[in-house]
Amino acid sequence: MKIALFPGSFDPFTKGHEDIILRAIPLFDKIVIGVGNNSSKKYLFTIEQRLEWIKKTFSNQASVEVTNYEGLTVDYCKKINANYILRGLRNPVDYNYESNIAYMNKALENNIETVFLLTSPEFMAINSTIVRDIIIHKGNAKQFVPLAIQNDF
Numbered sequence: 001m002k003i004a005l006f007p008g009s010f011d012p013f014t015k016g017h018e019d020i021i022l023r024a025i026p027l028f029d030k031i032v033i034g035v036g037n038n039s040s041k042k043y044l045f046t047i048e049q050r051l052e053w054i055k056k057t058f059s060n061q062a063s064v065e066v067t068n069y070e071g072l073t074v075d076y077c078k079k080i081n082a083n084y085i086l087r088g089l090r091n092p093v094d095y096n097y098e099s100n101i102a103y104m105n106k107a108l109e110n111n112i113e114t115v116f117l118l119t120s121p122e123f124m125a126i127n128s129t130i131v132r133d134i135i136i137h138k139g140n141a142k143q144f145v146p147l148a149i150q151n152d153f
């Protein structure tokens, strides 16, 4: 069984994240969206809220599961039997950051492959940090989040 972990902060989950998952569904038997919860990191939204939005977005997708995790991503992969880490790439900045993480993860756990999908052009500029800024300054962020959760924004 091909199981992929899609790790991230998802603070909040955006249309860019949704697009990566929807396009990865045909590639894997199961995709586990792992919402990171590091005690040293500051989040705008609680872990419960981030999980709820993602669960709502994929309520009709049988092969998508949503959980939270702490600690090393490769350790969590082993725990859930995932041989693949799924990540999205928007631009060269993402590439530089993501390739380092992927090389380090490969060094830690040679059996786990990182699979990258390029973002669809219409979502290239969507970025959780900017979405958070819009929300903090009371702007309208609806257009940047999945349709299923737009009423909450």
Ligand code: ADP
Pocket: 007, 008, 009, 010, 011, 014, 015, 016, 017, 020, 086, 087, 088, 089, 090, 094, 118, 119, 120, 123, 124, 125, 126, 127, 128
């Ligand atoms: P992290 O805190 O681990 O960077 P994010 O929630 O920001 O987590 O992102 C999780 C994954 O989704 C990363 O691989 C990131 O590159 C990808 N991603 C974020 N926004 C987009 C987007 N608009 N299009 C495609 N991939 C994206």
